[in-house]
Amino acid sequence: MFELLGISPYGLFGQLLIGLINGSFYALLSLGLAVIFGLLNIINFTHGAQYMMGAFAAWMLLNYLGIGYWWALLIAPLVVAVIGVIIERLLLARLYHLDHLYGLLLTFGVGLVITGLFRNYYGSAGLPYPTPGGLTGGSDLGFMFVPTYRVWVIGLSLVVCFGTWALVEKTKLGAYLRATTENPVLVGAFGINVPRLITLTYGFGVWLAALAGVLAAPMYSINPNMGIDLMIVVFAVVVIGGMGSILGSIVTGFGLGLIEGLTKVFYPEASSTVIFVVMAIVLLVRPAGLFGRSG
Amino acid sequence: MRKSGIAALAIVAIAFAGSAEAGDGKVKIGILHDASGPYSQNQGPGDVVSVKLALEDFGKQVLGKDIEVVFADHQNKTDVGTLVARKWYDVENVDAIIGLGNSAVALAVQQLTKEKNKIDIPVAASASSLTGKQCSTNGFHWVHDTYNVAASTARALTKSGNDTWFFVTVDYAFGHALEADAKKVVEQSGGKVVGRVQHPIFTPDLSSFLLQAKSSGAKVIGLANAGIDTVNSLKQAREFGIGRDGKQRLASLLFLITDVHGAGLEVAQGLTVTLPFYWDQNDETRAFAKRWSAEMKRQPTMYHAGTYSAVTHYLKAVKAANTDDTDAVIKKMRELPINDFMTKNGRIREDGHVMRDMYVFEVKKPSESKGEWDLLKQVAVISAQDAAVPVAESECPLLKK
Numbered sequence: 001m002f003e004l005l006g007i008s009p010y011g012l013f014g015q016l017l018i019g020l021i022n023g024s025f026y027a028l029l030s031l032g033l034a035v036i037f038g039l040l041n042i043i044n045f046t047h048g049a050q051y052m053m054g055a056f057a058a059w060m061l062l063n064y065l066g067i068g069y070w071w072a073l074l075i076a077p078l079v080v081a082v083i084g085v086i087i088e089r090l091l092l093a094r095l096y097h098l099d100h101l102y103g104l105l106l107t108f109g110v111g112l113v114i115t116g117l118f119r120n121y122y123g124s125a126g127l128p129y130p131t132p133g134g135l136t137g138g139s140d141l142g143f144m145f146v147p148t149y150r151v152w153v154i155g156l157s158l159v160v161c162f163g164t165w166a167l168v169e170k171t172k173l174g175a176y177l178r179a180t181t182e183n184p185v186l187v188g189a190f191g192i193n194v195p196r197l198i199t200l201t202y203g204f205g206v207w208l209a210a211l212a213g214v215l216a217a218p219m220y221s222i223n224p225n226m227g228i229d230l231m232i233v234v235f236a237v238v239v240i241g242g243m244g245s246i247l248g249s250i251v252t253g254f255g256l257g258l259i260e261g262l263t264k265v266f267y268p269e270a271s272s273t274v275i276f277v278v279m280a281i282v283l284l285v286r287p288a289g290l291f292g293r294s295g
Numbered sequence: 296m297r298k299s300g301i302a303a304l305a306i307v308a309i310a311f312a313g314s315a316e317a318g319d320g321k322v323k324i325g326i327l328h329d330a331s332g333p334y335s336q337n338q339g340p341g342d343v344v345s346v347k348l349a350l351e352d353f354g355k356q357v358l359g360k361d362i363e364v365v366f367a368d369h370q371n372k373t374d375v376g377t378l379v380a381r382k383w384y385d386v387e388n389v390d391a392i393i394g395l396g397n398s399a400v401a402l403a404v405q406q407l408t409k410e411k412n413k414i415d416i417p418v419a420a421s422a423s424s425l426t427g428k429q430c431s432t433n434g435f436h437w438v439h440d441t442y443n444v445a446a447s448t449a450r451a452l453t454k455s456g457n458d459t460w461f462f463v464t465v466d467y468a469f470g471h472a473l474e475a476d477a478k479k480v481v482e483q484s485g486g487k488v489v490g491r492v493q494h495p496i497f498t499p500d501l502s503s504f505l506l507q508a509k510s511s512g513a514k515v516i517g518l519a520n521a522g523i524d525t526v527n528s529l530k531q532a533r534e535f536g537i538g539r540d541g542k543q544r545l546a547s548l549l550f551l552i553t554d555v556h557g558a559g560l561e562v563a564q565g566l567t568v569t570l571p572f573y574w575d576q577n578d579e580t581r582a583f584a585k586r587w588s589a590e591m592k593r594q595p596t597m598y599h600a601g602t603y604s605a606v607t608h609y610l611k612a613v614k615a616a617n618t619d620d621t622d623a624v625i626k627k628m629r630e631l632p633i634n635d636f637m638t639k640n641g642r643i644r645e646d647g648h649v650m651r652d653m654y655v656f657e658v659k660k661p662s663e664s665k666g667e668w669d670l671l672k673q674v675a676v677i678s679a680q681d682a683a684v685p686v687a688e689s690e691c692p693l694l695k696k
Contacts, residue, residue, distance in 0.1 A: 011510055018503045025500075116331070123336035125551070126526050128559025131534070138536065144506065147534040219534065220499050221526040221557060225333060229497040229523075264494075264503040269466055272495035 014144035015265045016258060021150045023257020024157035025212065029230065030237040030249040031164055032208030038168075038244030039181050039201045041100060042092065045108035046084075047234070048227025049115050050206045053080045054213020055222045056118060059127050069132035069218070077210035084206030088199050096198075111227075118224040126221035135218075153215050160211065161250045168246055177201060236279045242292020252290060318390075318620035322613055323363040324606060325383045327376060327404065328394035328419065330368035333522070336553050337598045338396045338419050342366075344590045345602040348583070353610050358619065362610065365389065369400045376400035377407055384411045390619050391416065393605050396598065398422035398469060405434040412621050414628075416605045419598035421549065423472060423684060426648040430691035433625065434647045438601035439571050441469070442684045445477040445519070445548040447569040447653045447677045450484055452515055452546055458486035461513035463504050463528060465520035466493040473519040473548045479688075489513045497523065502531045509537045518547045525550055526558045533562050551596050555658055555670045563670075566658040571651055572597040572637040573671050579636035594668040600637045608633050641679070646691035650679040 029051060036044045057076035061067040067075065087110060095102045131149050138147035168174040180187045180197055188194045213227075220226055237256055241248030256275050263274040270277075282290060326346060328338040346364055355361060365387065369376035376397070383389035384407070392408065395401035396419030408415040409431045416435045417425055423440040449460075460481050464470040470493070478488050490511045492504045505528065508516040516538060518528050525547050532538050538545040547554075550568040574584035574594045583603070587595045612627035613619055633641035633649065641651040656671035664670065686694050 011506070014506055015503050018500070018506070022500050119331070119335070123553065124333045124523075125336045125553035126523060126557030128557060128562065130559070130561060138534075145536050147536075149534060216499075219530060221523050221530065223523055223526075223557070225497070225523065226499065230499050261503060265507070268492050268494060268504065272498060 011143075012265065015261045017144060017146065018264075019258040019261020020254065021154050021257070022260065023254035024154040024161075025216070025253075026234060026237050026257055027161050027250045027253025028157045028212045028215070029209065029234045030241065030253050031161055031246065032205040032212075033234065033238045034241065034244055034246050034249040035164065035168070035208065036202055036205035037238070038246065039177050040092075040096075040103075040198055041181075042103040042107065042202075043100070044202075044205060045104060046087070046111040046114070047107075047205075047209050048231030049111040050080055050084060050209040050227070051213040051216070051230070052118065052222075052224060052227040053083070053114065054210030055129075055217045055220075055226065056122070056127075056213075057210065058214045058217045059129055059222050062129065069214075073211070073214050076214045077207045080210035080213070081203045081207035085199055085203040088202040092202065093195065093199075115224050115228065122224065124223055124225065126223035129217040129222055131218040149218060153219070156215065160208070161253075164208070165246050165250065233275055236275045240275075240279050240282045240289055242289025245289065245291035245293075248289060248291030318618045318623075319388055320358055320619060321360045321363070321388070322357050322610070322619050323365065323387065323389045324609065325380070325387075325389040325392045326364060326366045326394045326602070327369050327379055327383075327392050327400070328366070328396050329371055330366070332368075332371050334371070334396050334419065337551060337596045338394060338602075341587075341591055341595060341599045342394060342602045344587055345595070345599045346606055347590075348586055349603045349606040349610075353607055357610055357613050358617070364606075369395075369397060371397045371400065373399050373403045377403045380404045380407050384408075384413055390414065390613075390621070390624075391609055393602065393609070394418050395420050398425070401425055402429055405429065405431050409433050414609070414621060414625065416609065418601040418605055422469065423476065424690075426644075426646040426689075426691060427684065428690040430646040430693050432647075432693065433621070435605075435628065435643055435649060436647055437605045437649050438597055439653070440648070440684075441472045441549070442476040443571070443653055443682045444569045445473045446480040447655060447682050448546050448548055448567055449477040449480040449486075449517070450681070451569070451655045451675050451677070452544075452567060453481050453484040453486040457514045457544065458484075459513045460486060460488045460515045460517050461508045461511040462488065462491040462517045462519050463501070463508055464491055464493045465496050465524050467496055469521065470496075470519045474517070477517055477519065477548055494520070494524070496520075499527060500531065501528050502535055504528075505532050505535060505537050509535075509543065514543060516543060516545050518545060521549050522551075522554060526554055526562075529558050529562050529566070538565075551598075552594065552668070552670055553596055556668065560659060560661045560664055560670065563658045564660045567655065567674075568658065568671070569653050569655050569677070570597050570671075571653055572600045573654065573656060573673070574600075575669065575671070576654070576673065583636045597637075604633070604635050604637055607635055644683070644694075646689060646694050648683055650683055652679050653677040653682040 033047050054076055058072040061072045135149045135152050138145050184194050237252050241252035263271045328342050329335050330339045367379045391414035393416045395417040398420045401417040401420035405415050416437050418437045421441050423442045425436045462474045464474045492507050494504050518525050546567045555563050612624050616623040616627040629643050638651050644650050654673050655675040657674050
């Protein structure tokens with residue numbers, strides 16, 4: 001059967017595995033978007049820039065302060081999250097009473113400004129970042145060579161994804177968050193500080209984006225445009241999964257990674273469009289997305 | 296009344312057109328480049344410094360008047376680029392446009408320049424069609440084209456026994472041109488192309504394409520892409536252990552030193568690249584680089600060197616012609632040999648292609664590098680004759696006369 005398709009089974013398994021690895025990355029990135037949209041009703045167009053800032057923060061920690069990957073994994077996302085919180089407090093918070101469109105325009109603009117600033121100071125050719133010691137090399141599985149670093153990425157991404165899902169769906173804090181989405185006034189009446197809850201949620205979404213950025217640093221070129229290139233795909237993932245659905249983002253992220261991986265083997269030219277074809281079909285059949293609630 | 300008004304306007308217009316045609320005696324150069332976008336690191340502010348140095352060396356005056364230089368950002372948009380060029384030619388009496396770092400913009404402006412009978416010198420564009428199918432009597436392609444770099448790398452590698460190739464090609468006109476140019480030379484040199492895969496531009500993860508290249512068993516994986524795509528290809532090839540087993544190697548068909556710097560030596564080491572200029576080649580290039588980096592705090596790329604070279608040669612031709620009249624200047628530009636720190640006895644061929652030597656480099660190992668920008672070592676020189684598209688294969692009608 002494999003011979004009919006013109007590819008060896010080993011080649012196919014290899015590509016499927018790469019699809020899963022990329023899928024875990026999509027899942028991680030779309031998760032942040034889903035969390036922010038689900039609870040704030042804001043489409044965070046700054047997400048790509050915040051992902052990029054995560055990668056740059058890791059680079060800066062290494063090159064200016066000599067702080068390596070493992071500490072960067074802790075520090076960089078926190079720093080970027082704090083910047084996110086400042087943006088939310090200073091700018092976004094003033095727009096909550098307006099139409100969603102204003103939030104979208106603001107985050108889009110802020111994203112452009114941040115990208116422009118980084119391009120101005122660091123150019124666009126990219127910066128190098130070494131693979132952390134201990135995660136270099138890889139193992140030969142027979143059908144393909146799997147880099148250790150990618151295994152780490154897939155593992156951490158799974159942990160963070162399901163951790164987030166459990167946090168929002170299974171804990172008391174998560175219950176507050178979900179209640180806030182339904183009726184912020186009532187939740188406030190119960191003595192819960194709603195604005196602070198919203199700020200922290202935005203900060204958490206940004207933290208996820210920056211975490212993905214740090215994870216990306218050893219794999220992808222660190223450059224100001226890195227977020228823009230990836231973010232278009234991630235937005236499609238969120239839309240297919242159902243805006244704001246956390247489980248939807250995770251499942252769709254992995255699923256689309258696989259579909260994209262297969263397309264890269266059988267018809268590489270379409271690999272950047274296949275996700276949008278899937279998006280169009282899903283929207284035709286289920287306008288609210290695979291896991292979204294309509295209305 | 297109204298009719299006569301229009302007639303008067305027409306006369307004024309003709310008078311202006313006439314004066315521009317014959318040269319107004321004041322030299323004005325327009326630098327049209329990517330000042331803020333994705334290619335600005337290889338053009339942009341660095342070009343401004345290159346022009347400044349060129350004027351310092353040439354003198355600030357020619358034909359008894361101050362030389363004026365204007366800069367504009369084409370934003371990598373053909374319409375923006377053409378609009379600026381049209382305004383420069385029609386209203387601001389610009390004599391020559393230099394830079395044009397984007398092949399689509401360069402091709403559009405080259406056509407407009409021919410219509411207006413002015414001069415265009417693409418420096419940072421690489422489409423070989425600028426001096427091929429769409430060549431112009433008024434356009435001079437200064438630094439390199441896709442054929443120069445792709446064919447030189449392909450020839451150097453194929454002749455040294457790396458004779459089976461697989462191409463990983465970015466899926467748009469530029470990538471197709473790089474691949475086609477390299478493929479031709481691989482086959483002419485006795486090699487064989489065993490396969491290819493095309494990827495969309497700006498794909499962050501290229502590992503599945505690289506694995507397909509690996510399983511082809513080809514001795515060389517030719518990367519027919521550029522910039523960030525190439526950096527990502529190299530990073531991921533290293534991750535997946537591709538091109539390091541002694542059986543396969545990677546070759547980049549167009550790679551700038553800013554890309555080598557961006558990828559890091561750890562990732563890029565051993566890569567073969569072809570360039571017309573590297574800052575650390577000899578005393579003259581180092582002298583230019585020293586002055587340039589005093590302002591920019593990094594090292595110049597071939598495009599920054601090319602901007603200096605193009606501005607200088609244009610001014611030399613104006614001086615020799617003793618007028619800024621387009622036809623007279625073009626005649627001198629073609630007559631005079633091009634000599635500067637990056638060009639040794641270069642000349643302009645009938646199709647507008649600047650015949651210059653190309654240099655094949657290998658990216659150093661981290662242990663061989665003595666500094667942040669100590670990146671390449673020269674391994675071969677390709678003569679201008681061998682580096683350029685052969686006359687017989689050119690699609691430029693100007694060569695057929």
